[in-house]
Amino acid sequence: MDLTLLWQGLLVTLQLSLLSIVLSLVIGTVIGVMRVAPLAPVAVFAEGYITFFRNIPLLIVLFFILNGLPASPIGLRLSFFETAVAGLSVYTAAYVAEVVRAGLQSLSRGQLEAARSLGMSWVTAMRFVLLPQTFAAIIPPLGSVFIALTKNTSLASAIAVPELLYQSRVVEARTFNPNILLIAGAMYLAITIPAGAAVNLLESRMSLARTRR
Amino acid sequence: MRRGLLLLAVAALTLLPACAARTGSSGGVPRAAEGTSLRRIQDRGKIAIGVKYDIPTFGYLNPRTNTLEGFDIDLGKAIAREVFGSESAADFKQAVSADRIPFLNTGQVDLVLSTMTANEERAQQIDFTDTYYVAGQSLLVKKDDAAIGGIRDIAGKTVCSVSGSTSERNIREKAPQAQVVLFGTYSECVQAMDTGRAEAVTTDDIILLGFVKDSPDRYKVVGGQFTIEPYAGGIAKNNPELLAAVNDAIKKLKSSGEWKRIYEKHLPGVPVPSNPPPVAWQDVYRMQPTGA
Numbered sequence: 001m002d003l004t005l006l007w008q009g010l011l012v013t014l015q016l017s018l019l020s021i022v023l024s025l026v027i028g029t030v031i032g033v034m035r036v037a038p039l040a041p042v043a044v045f046a047e048g049y050i051t052f053f054r055n056i057p058l059l060i061v062l063f064f065i066l067n068g069l070p071a072s073p074i075g076l077r078l079s080f081f082e083t084a085v086a087g088l089s090v091y092t093a094a095y096v097a098e099v100v101r102a103g104l105q106s107l108s109r110g111q112l113e114a115a116r117s118l119g120m121s122w123v124t125a126m127r128f129v130l131l132p133q134t135f136a137a138i139i140p141p142l143g144s145v146f147i148a149l150t151k152n153t154s155l156a157s158a159i160a161v162p163e164l165l166y167q168s169r170v171v172e173a174r175t176f177n178p179n180i181l182l183i184a185g186a187m188y189l190a191i192t193i194p195a196g197a198a199v200n201l202l203e204s205r206m207s208l209a210r211t212r213r
Numbered sequence: 214m215r216r217g218l219l220l221l222a223v224a225a226l227t228l229l230p231a232c233a234a235r236t237g238s239s240g241g242v243p244r245a246a247e248g249t250s251l252r253r254i255q256d257r258g259k260i261a262i263g264v265k266y267d268i269p270t271f272g273y274l275n276p277r278t279n280t281l282e283g284f285d286i287d288l289g290k291a292i293a294r295e296v297f298g299s300e301s302a303a304d305f306k307q308a309v310s311a312d313r314i315p316f317l318n319t320g321q322v323d324l325v326l327s328t329m330t331a332n333e334e335r336a337q338q339i340d341f342t343d344t345y346y347v348a349g350q351s352l353l354v355k356k357d358d359a360a361i362g363g364i365r366d367i368a369g370k371t372v373c374s375v376s377g378s379t380s381e382r383n384i385r386e387k388a389p390q391a392q393v394v395l396f397g398t399y400s401e402c403v404q405a406m407d408t409g410r411a412e413a414v415t416t417d418d419i420i421l422l423g424f425v426k427d428s429p430d431r432y433k434v435v436g437g438q439f440t441i442e443p444y445a446g447g448i449a450k451n452n453p454e455l456l457a458a459v460n461d462a463i464k465k466l467k468s469s470g471e472w473k474r475i476y477e478k479h480l481p482g483v484p485v486p487s488n489p490p491p492v493a494w495q496d497v498y499r500m501q502p503t504g505a
Contacts, residue, residue: 066408067404067408070409071408077408077409077410079410080394080410158396158397160373160394160395160396160405160410166376166395169311169376169377170376170377170381170395172311172377173310173311173376173377173381174382176314176334176337176338178315
C-alpha cells in the first residue's frame, strides 16, 4: 500500500502543531497575565477573550477566518495553512491562558509583594519572579492542552489543509479502504503518546531540580 | 335522519383511508421475495436515496423554498413512483461525493443518485444502474478572468475540486502542473474562488453550469469538456432485484419521454440529445467528447 500521501500529511500535521503550540503559548501567556492584572479593563478583556474562545467550536473559528475575515472590513485573507495556524492558536491560547492564570494564582501573595517592595514594577515582577515559578508548575496541564491541540489539527482537513486526516481521506477515496483511517489514527497516537511521555519526563526533571535547590 | 347522515359520514371516513391505501399499493412492482433488499424497502415503504444538496442543476436544497430540486431529485421521485407506486416513497438524504460508496456499503442509503460517474474502479465496489446522463469535466472561473481559457492554462494555478470525486483524479492526470486543493463540497470550492484562494473550480460541466445559472454575472465555464462522465445510479452489490426494478424504471422513463421532460426542466438551454444515453456506462466511454 502506498503511504506516501500519509507521510506527507503527517509532516503537515507536525508543522501545524508545532507552529500553533509556539503561537498559542505566547498569546496564552500574555492573556493569562492580563487576566490577573490589577487594571480592571485589562483583566476584563482577558476574561472576555478566554470565555469567548473556550465556549465556541473551533470549526466555526476556522470557517470564520477562512470566509468571514476576507469579507469583513479588515479584508484579511490568509492561506489555508495560515488560517489553520491562526485559528488553532487563538483558540488554544484561551486554554493556555486559563492554565497560566491558575498557576499564577497558586503562588503565594508574598512573592509579588516581596518583588514589588524591592522596587520592581508589576510587569518586571511577573516577568522575572512569578512567571518562571509558574511555568515549572504548569507543565503537566500545558502538556494536556498541547496534546488536545495536536488532535484538533485534524479539523484543518475541512479547510483544504493537506494534513494527515485530509490525505487519509484522499487515499481512502482512491482505494475504497476505510482501514486507512486506522493507520492515520496510529500515526496520531505515534505523536501524542510520546509527547505525553515527554511531558511527564520533563515534569519529574523539573520537580527534582526544585527539591534539590 | 340526522343520525343517518352522521353514520354515513363516519362510514365514509373509515372507508377513505382504506381506498387511499388500495390506490397507493396498486402502483409499483409486485412484492419481491422475502429476504431480498427490495422486499425490505417495500415493507418499509421508503427508499433511501443519497443525493447532493448543493448542485443547482442536479441536487439542490433551495434555500428560498427549503425543498430539494434538480435532475437527480426528479429522477429519484420518478423511480420511487415506478417501483413503489408513490413519489413520496423517495426518502432523500445528503450524500456528498466521498460518502456515496460508504453509504451504500453500510446500508445508510438504498440508492445513490448523486452526479456519480460510473467507472471500472467504482464498479468493483458497487453496482451501477443504467446510464441516465452524460457529462464532461470542465473549468469554472471568475467572469472577469481572462488568463484561463482552458485546461492548458492552469499549470501552476490553484484548482479546487472535491475529495473522492473523479474530477480530482482527472485534473491531476490532465494537468499535473496545477496545484489541486480539495474540499468536501463544490460550494466550498466556489467560496474558495470567491475569497481568492483558488483560481478555478473543476468538475463536470453540468455541475459548474449550475453555479453559472445561479450567478451569471460572477462565473463562467471555459474550455469545453475534457473528459466523458457517464452518470448512473449506485446500488450496493448483491441486490439484483432492486437493481432490475430501478433499471426497468429508468428504461420506462426514457421511453415515455419523462426523461426528456426532466432534462429540459433542469437544463434549460442545453440541447437534449436525440437519443437518451446508452444503457451500459461502458458504452458511453466509446463516445467522443463533444467539446474542445
